[in-house]
Amino acid sequence: MISEQFPALIVVTPLILSLFIPVVGWWKRKLCLPIVLAALSVCMISAVGLLNMVQQHGVIHYRLGGWAPPWGIEYMVDHLNALVLITISFVAILITIYSKDSVEQEFPEHKIPTFYTLFLLNITGLLGITITADIFNLYVLLEIASFSAYAIIAMGDRGAAFASFRYVIFGTIGACFYLLGVGHLYIVTGSLNMLNLAELLPNLYYSKVVLVGFAFILLGIGIKMAFFPLHTWLPDAYTYAPSAVSALIAPLMTKVGAYAMIRVMFTVFEPNFSIGLFPITSILGWLAAAAILFGSIMALAQKDFKRMLCFVIIAEIGYIVIGIAVANRTGLTGAILHIVNDVFMMACLFSVAGAIIYKTGIRDIYQFRYLHRKMPFTMAILVIGALSVVGVPPLCGFFSKWYLILGAFEAKNWIFVVVLLISTLINAILFFRVIEIAYLEPREPGHAHAHAHNTGNPEGIKREEAPLSMLIPMFIIAAGIILIGVFSGEIIARVIKFAIPATL
Amino acid sequence: MIEYIISKYNYWMYIVLILIGIYAMMAKSNLMKKLIGMCIFQWAIIFYFMSISAKRDATIPIIGGHGAHTAAVHAVDFVNPLPSVLMLTAIVVGVATTGIALALLIVIYRKYGTFEEDEVIEEIKK
Numbered sequence: 001m002i003s004e005q006f007p008a009l010i011v012v013t014p015l016i017l018s019l020f021i022p023v024v025g026w027w028k029r030k031l032c033l034p035i036v037l038a039a040l041s042v043c044m045i046s047a048v049g050l051l052n053m054v055q056q057h058g059v060i061h062y063r064l065g066g067w068a069p070p071w072g073i074e075y076m077v078d079h080l081n082a083l084v085l086i087t088i089s090f091v092a093i094l095i096t097i098y099s100k101d102s103v104e105q106e107f108p109e110h111k112i113p114t115f116y117t118l119f120l121l122n123i124t125g126l127l128g129i130t131i132t133a134d135i136f137n138l139y140v141l142l143e144i145a146s147f148s149a150y151a152i153i154a155m156g157d158r159g160a161a162f163a164s165f166r167y168v169i170f171g172t173i174g175a176c177f178y179l180l181g182v183g184h185l186y187i188v189t190g191s192l193n194m195l196n197l198a199e200l201l202p203n204l205y206y207s208k209v210v211l212v213g214f215a216f217i218l219l220g221i222g223i224k225m226a227f228f229p230l231h232t233w234l235p236d237a238y239t240y241a242p243s244a245v246s247a248l249i250a251p252l253m254t255k256v257g258a259y260a261m262i263r264v265m266f267t268v269f270e271p272n273f274s275i276g277l278f279p280i281t282s283i284l285g286w287l288a289a290a291a292i293l294f295g296s297i298m299a300l301a302q303k304d305f306k307r308m309l310c311f312v313i314i315a316e317i318g319y320i321v322i323g324i325a326v327a328n329r330t331g332l333t334g335a336i337l338h339i340v341n342d343v344f345m346m347a348c349l350f351s352v353a354g355a356i357i358y359k360t361g362i363r364d365i366y367q368f369r370y371l372h373r374k375m376p377f378t379m380a381i382l383v384i385g386a387l388s389v390v391g392v393p394p395l396c397g398f399f400s401k402w403y404l405i406l407g408a409f410e411a412k413n414w415i416f417v418v419v420l421l422i423s424t425l426i427n428a429i430l431f432f433r434v435i436e437i438a439y440l441e442p443r444e445p446g447h448a449h450a451h452a453h454n455t456g457n458p459e460g461i462k463r464e465e466a467p468l469s470m471l472i473p474m475f476i477i478a479a480g481i482i483l484i485g486v487f488s489g490e491i492i493a494r495v496i497k498f499a500i501p502a503t504l
Numbered sequence: 505m506i507e508y509i510i511s512k513y514n515y516w517m518y519i520v521l522i523l524i525g526i527y528a529m530m531a532k533s534n535l536m537k538k539l540i541g542m543c544i545f546q547w548a549i550i551f552y553f554m555s556i557s558a559k560r561d562a563t564i565p566i567i568g569g570h571g572a573h574t575a576a577v578h579a580v581d582f583v584n585p586l587p588s589v590l591m592l593t594a595i596v597v598g599v600a601t602t603g604i605a606l607a608l609l610i611v612i613y614r615k616y617g618t619f620e621e622d623e624v625i626e627e628i629k630k
Contacts, residue, residue: 136590136593140593140597143597143600143601147600147601147604150604150608151604151607154607154608154611158628159628161608161611161612161615162608162612162616162624162625162628164608165535165605165608165609165612168542168601168604168605168608169529169538169539169542169605172542172545172546172601173526173529173542173545175597176545176546176549179549179594180549180552183549183552183553183556183587186556186586186587187556
């Protein structure tokens with residue numbers, strides 16, 4: 001049965017097809033995009049199939065090449081990563097469709113096959129990180145995702161190459177620390193399989209080697225997911241990246257890092273180790289609170305719309321980590337829901353930023369004036385995304401924040417509650433500023449007879465909406481934000497409830 | 505104390521190398537030196553993995569030859585092959601990282617004509 005091979009297909013299909021793209025693209029450039037879409041459709045079908053199977057039969061264990069773990073590499077699918085897999089492949093398909101026009105505008109034609117090869121390789125890496133149950137395999141796939149991200153970010157203009165170089169340096173430090181942590185765990189257990197490690201490690205929890213290994217792994221993942229004091233590479237890299245790239249990488253890369261953090265803390269290690277033996281959750285929690293405040297306040301200071309969104313991402317990562325750090329069922333529910341929500345919200349906002357740059361070339365928020373006349377649909381989508389980040393019900397951002405705040409209440413950590421509420425206020429200021437500039441038209445006090453004054457006449461502005469190939473994916477993402485919000489109860493009851501470790 | 509240090513000298517070596525690498529990456533303003541620091545950092549981890557697989561008086565882990573099926577196989581006689589295999593992958597990853605970083609440096613040098621970090625930042629701000 002083909003459905004038994006879904007876990008392998010989800011990684012192998014995009015990997016192999018991405019290697020075909022340069023060859024086929026050399027022959028016919030127009031075929032690159034359909035190949036990416038075909039690969040991602042296979043991923044999407046497999047991901048949905050996997051979630052279905054997990055719901056019916058429980059956790060799926062897939063042995064690559066038939067080798068039994070702990071010797072062979074094992075792919076494992078449970079409710080948590082089935083959900084993340086679906087989110088990644090769904091958003092990736094939409095961003096691929098979205099990318100068509102913006103890529104054709106930004107790059108010369110001969111670079112398009114290169115672009116799509118890297119694009120698909122990046123998604124391969126992200127899907128692989130999510131599905132693998134082998135910590136060394138996770139390192140390799142993390143590097144596949146990062147390498148393609150370095151290269152594809154460097155294809156942008158202005159400071160992209162330099163920003164990408166800094167990303168290479170930081171990313172490599174992160175990956176190396178992760179690998180070092182894996183080495184520490186390997187020395188004491190002799191195993192690399194997550195589930196096998198979970199069986200072997202409890203006897204060794206008081207060993208210093210295990211503690212150091214755990215700290216190194218978290219440090220490595222922290223750099224990769226741009227967690228607060230380690231975030232310095234992110235704003236430049238995502239600001240200078242090509243529009244389609246930041247719409248793909250900005251939502252997905254950091255969230256997959258957050259997923260890996262949950263996986264290490266609650267599957268490889270037992271929750272009571274991650275929470276009890278070591279003050280790691282309180283350290284993470286305070287850093288996350290700092291991340292939220294820092295990200296929100298820095299976002300207020302930005303004039304460049306994309307750069308502002310980059311700092312919002314840093315704050316959003318803080319939200320997810322706060323959910324992990326309060327370490328109760330409610331908080332973790334919020335964190336997992338926020339991973340999904342944030343992928344949609346950031347994909348929405350970054351694709352809006354890309355569409356504005358595509359049509360008008362404007363990056364500066366203060367030049368957004370009259371944009372609602374030029375691009376009414378794009379701005380409507382911006383409003384949906386912005387309100388969701390602020391946390392207005394029934395949009396999805398509200399529900400995950402609600403669970404995070406409830407989780408902080410349950411943990412009796414009032415400061416986290418206050419931080420979450422303050423950041424909501426800052427986000428409201430942040431996005432209402434953008435919406436105000438874009439929607440409210442200035443009244444010029446010196447000219448009572450405004451109709452006589454022709455310059456800046458709003459009636460003279462023609463509608464220049466983004467092309468349909470951009471608008472439709474953006475609409476679907478915006479509809480996704482609303483639907484996830486409306487059905488968030490269903491998602492929690494059917495999927496996320498089972499994703500949380502039973503001992504928590 | 506000295507005996508303690510000497511008995512674990514392989515770990516001290518890798519710690520020193522990692523620190524050199526991090527120092528070069530963080531403190532040097534020349535981008536090429538940062539890249540060299542990054543390579544030292546990666547190699548340190550490869551050395552670390554290789555050193556944990558080594559054993560005194562052990563040989564390569566190939567079981568075979570005369571009487572392979574009759575004589576018992578003792579794990580003590582063989583080097584642990586798994587870290588070597590892992591590090592083959594890590595070396596490939598390291599080479600790829602260096603390749604990407606060098607390609608980026610070429611682009612940076614063509615655009616800005618310098619490897620000094622602060623000069624590049626000034627050029628970008630212009």
